[in-house]
Amino acid sequence: xxxxxxxxxxxxxxxxxxxxxxxxxxxxxxxxxxxxxxxxxxxxxxxxxxxxxxxxxxxxxxxxxxxxxxxxxxxxxxxxxxxxxxxxxxxxxxxxxxxxxxxxxxxxxxxxxxxxxxxxxxxxxxxxxxxxxxxxxxxxxxxxxxxxxxxxxxxxxxxxxxxxxxxxxxxxxxxxxxxxxxxxxxxxxxxxxxxxxxxxxxxxxxxxxxxxxxxxxxxxxxxxxxxxxxxxxxxxxxxxxxxxxxxxxxxxxxxxxxxxxxxxxxxxxxxxxxxxxxxxxxxxxxxxxxxxxxxxxxxxxxxxxxxxxxxxxxxxxxxxxxxxxxxxxxxxxxxxxxxxxxxxxxxxxxxxxxxxxxxxxxxxxxxxxxxxxxxxxxxxxxxxxxxxxxxxxxxxxxxxxxxxxxxxxxxxxxxxxxxxxxxxxxxxxxxxxxxxxxxxxxxxxxxx
Amino acid sequence: xxxxxxxxxxxxxxxxxxxxxxxxxxxxxxxxxxxxxxxxxxxxxxxxxxxxxxxxxxxxxxxxxxxxxxxxxxxxxxxxxxxxxxxxxxxxxxxxxxxxxxxxxxxxxxxxxxxxxxxxxxxxxxxxxxxxxxxxxxxxxxxxxxxxxxxxxxxxxxxxxxxxxxxxxxxxxxxxxxxxxxxxxxxxxxxxxxxxxxxxxxxxxxxxxxxxxxxxxxxxxxxxxxxxxxxxxxxxxxxxxxxxxxxxxxxxxxxxxxxxxxxxxxxxxxxxxxxxxxxxx
Numbered sequence: 001x002x003x004x005x006x007x008x009x010x011x012x013x014x015x016x017x018x019x020x021x022x023x024x025x026x027x028x029x030x031x032x033x034x035x036x037x038x039x040x041x042x043x044x045x046x047x048x049x050x051x052x053x054x055x056x057x058x059x060x061x062x063x064x065x066x067x068x069x070x071x072x073x074x075x076x077x078x079x080x081x082x083x084x085x086x087x088x089x090x091x092x093x094x095x096x097x098x099x100x101x102x103x104x105x106x107x108x109x110x111x112x113x114x115x116x117x118x119x120x121x122x123x124x125x126x127x128x129x130x131x132x133x134x135x136x137x138x139x140x141x142x143x144x145x146x147x148x149x150x151x152x153x154x155x156x157x158x159x160x161x162x163x164x165x166x167x168x169x170x171x172x173x174x175x176x177x178x179x180x181x182x183x184x185x186x187x188x189x190x191x192x193x194x195x196x197x198x199x200x201x202x203x204x205x206x207x208x209x210x211x212x213x214x215x216x217x218x219x220x221x222x223x224x225x226x227x228x229x230x231x232x233x234x235x236x237x238x239x240x241x242x243x244x245x246x247x248x249x250x251x252x253x254x255x256x257x258x259x260x261x262x263x264x265x266x267x268x269x270x271x272x273x274x275x276x277x278x279x280x281x282x283x284x285x286x287x288x289x290x291x292x293x294x295x296x297x298x299x300x301x302x303x304x305x306x307x308x309x310x311x312x313x314x315x316x317x318x319x320x321x322x323x324x325x326x327x328x329x330x331x332x333x334x335x336x337x338x339x340x341x342x343x344x345x346x347x348x349x350x351x352x353x354x355x356x357x358x359x360x361x362x363x364x365x366x367x368x369x370x371x372x373x374x375x376x377x378x379x380x381x382x383x384x385x386x387x388x389x390x391x392x393x394x395x396x397x398x399x400x401x402x403x404x405x406x407x408x409x410x411x412x413x414x415x416x417x418x419x420x421x422x423x424x425x426x427x428x429x430x431x432x433x434x435x436x437x438x439x440x441x442x443x444x445x446x447x448x
Numbered sequence: 449x450x451x452x453x454x455x456x457x458x459x460x461x462x463x464x465x466x467x468x469x470x471x472x473x474x475x476x477x478x479x480x481x482x483x484x485x486x487x488x489x490x491x492x493x494x495x496x497x498x499x500x501x502x503x504x505x506x507x508x509x510x511x512x513x514x515x516x517x518x519x520x521x522x523x524x525x526x527x528x529x530x531x532x533x534x535x536x537x538x539x540x541x542x543x544x545x546x547x548x549x550x551x552x553x554x555x556x557x558x559x560x561x562x563x564x565x566x567x568x569x570x571x572x573x574x575x576x577x578x579x580x581x582x583x584x585x586x587x588x589x590x591x592x593x594x595x596x597x598x599x600x601x602x603x604x605x606x607x608x609x610x611x612x613x614x615x616x617x618x619x620x621x622x623x624x625x626x627x628x629x630x631x632x633x634x635x636x637x638x639x640x641x642x643x644x645x646x647x648x649x650x651x652x653x654x655x656x657x658x659x660x661x662x663x664x665x666x667x668x669x670x671x672x673x674x675x676x677x678x679x680x681x682x683x684x685x686x687x688x689x690x691x692x693x694x695x696x697x698x699x700x701x702x703x704x705x706x707x708x709x710x711x712x713x714x715x716x717x718x719x720x721x722x723x724x725x726x727x728x729x
Contacts, residue, residue, distance in 0.1 A: 007456070007459075007460075011459045011460065011463065071691065071692075071694070072691040075488070075489060075691065075697075076489075078489055079489035079490050079491045096694075097488070097694035097695070100488070100492075199585070199672075199674070200671075200672035200673070200674050201672075260581045261581070262577075262580075262581035262582045262583060262586050263574075263577075263578055263581065263582070263583045264583075265583045265584075265585040265586060265674065265675065266570075266574055266583035266584065266585065411693070411694070412692065412693070412694075413692070413693055416692075417676075420674070420675060420676035420677070421676065423585070423674065423675050423676070424675055424676055427586045427587075427675070429586075429587070429675065
């Protein structure tokens with residue numbers, strides 16, 4: 001008899017544990033599910049969600065995808081019964097792959113916040129608004145002015161300009177950088193540029209951000225389209241006319257780097273930012289989002305007031321007027337398959353985040369976002385030095401901002417293949433001509 | 449009694465059967481179906497026939513390259529692992545001092561997970577190569593040999609334990625008799641030990657072949673396929689096709705099915721071949 005009882009108990013336990021297994025991870029009580037793209041802001045978003053629940057009683061679930069895994073995470077999350085209600089697409093190409101899931105939010109208060117409606121992503125027929133950008137970012141060459149001042153104070157330097165502000169084209173940049181490399185011991189640095197990180201998933205600064213500049217000029221020259229991004233989206237093939245200029249700056253990076261070429265394939269972006277933060281190098285190419293990475297490095301020696309931006313000069317005619325690369329690839333979209341109630345609550349949450357006093361405080365001071373929304377006044381801008389530099393360049397009438405036309409690059413495969421051939425080039429396994437060929441052939445084969 | 453077991457049958461089998469169905473049978477057949485579909489997420493698939501299978505082989509050379517790299521890796525790794533594991537087993541059944549300590553030490557790497565091992569070996573190999581201005585992804589042969597070293601290090605201990613068990617099972621009487629008859633140690637090894645441990649060899653070959661074919665974490669952590677996908681193995685290629693490219697989910701699924709068939713055929717063939725050489729003790 002007792003044996004029977006034991007076996008009964010055992011089987012009950014098994015059945016129950018199975019039910020627990022099936023039931024866990026899906027409590028269904030969340031009304032808003034936000035799938036966050038930015039791992040660096042994960043904690044802030046969690047805090048925001050808690051605050052929002054306190055204020056309104058609506059629960060917000062925040063899940064953050066690990067770096068470079070957003071598409072994978074979204075792909076598996078959106079197939080679930082409790083799918084994300086707010087997710088992110090990275091520009092027009094990203095919208096193409098998720099268009100079946102994006103709700104038309106043309107008439108929502110949130111979409112109306114945009115100061116420039118043309119920034120939003122419209123449907124294939126040009127109508128409706130399916131995704132709204134929420135942050136404007138800029139990138140260029142970040143430099144440490146303390147080291148630059150030290151250089152310009154040198155008696156035996158070979159250049160004639162007197163400060164980093166006078167670097168206004170590739171020629172001056174190159175002469176300054178090469179002379180700095182010659183004097184690196186006196187300057188107390190181990191190289192002018194931080195490591196050109198080329199390990200898997202860490203090469204986006206070159207295959208996406210740097211490549212933006214030569215292709216921007218190429219698309220600007222398009223006869224059929226005024227807008228370079230549209231020209232890019234419609235380009236079946238590219239000539240890569242400014243390939244030489246792309247190489248100019250890339251070679252300058254790797255020839256004056258802190259690291260030997262052979263080991264660049266094992267460097268990551270955070271390695272580069274750490275080198276910059278510790279004062280081992282004077283310059284690094286990155287965007288204003290990198291401030292948190294610089295600031296949080298242990299033993300950071302860079303003074304907040306010494307950190308400045310230079311545009312990406314590549315030796316193209318007329319680049320003296322060129323500004324930073326400023327744009328966005330972060331767009332919010334609302335899940336079309338969520339219930340109407342969830343959709344409304346999700347939009348309310350976004351609206352609250354970008355219009356209420358509490359929400360705006362988080363956006364400016366914790367997330368450090370420069371937003372494209374009209375609910376923010378001029379004094380509600382982030383305080384970090386790089387964001388201030390971006391705003392300074394945006395407001396400088398003499399500088400022409402380079403938009404982020406890389407949102408028109410045909411696919412992620414295009415980018416990774418170009419990154420792979422850059423690595424091969426750096427390691428001496430192939431020539432630069434192969435990189436050039438790769439850019440052209442991959443563009444053609446990925447743009448179908 | 450018979451009646452009782454019939455009555456209880458469903459209670460005892462149900463949980464396992466349910467778990468097996470949820471975690472294996474259903475996904476397996478769903479995957480099979482999805483390999484003939486075009487889809488973005490697994491819940492909205494559209495049937496397209498064998499198009500995915502054609503694309504898996506024709507779209508680019510990735511799958512064939514990965515297949516070739518995997519075969520090269522498996523061939524070398526299986527031989528190295530089994531030969532070394534067998535030699536270690538022979539040595540550690542000779543009643544030398546500290547046998548237990550050695551067995552433990554050799555077995556330890558098996559207790560570390562693949563991702564961790566991958567990063568550890570990446571650090572070690574890069575640490576050496578940095579001195580010469582290289583890194584593990586400078587050249588695809590670094591990645592290849594790195595992977596061979598890593599998986600040998602990880603799997604040798606486990607195989608060694610299986611071989612030790614096999615060798616200890618051989619009756620001392622036979623060995624004594626052979627020695628009395630004047631057989632040389634090599635002769636004993638060839639004519640007695642190896643035939644007697646044939647069952648262990650079957651198991652070890654099966655485990656090493658399938659594990660080498662399916663290697664994923666170590667590959668991902670050590671090189672992630674760099675440079676230019678030259679060190680990408682099949683499992684990683686499938687993962688990258690499925691998750692890395694929008695519009696290629698079905699192709700990734702088709703590759704996975706081909707992969708499954710391939711591993712099954714190779715493993716069954718090996719089982720058949722080695723089983724036929726097993727002898728009764």
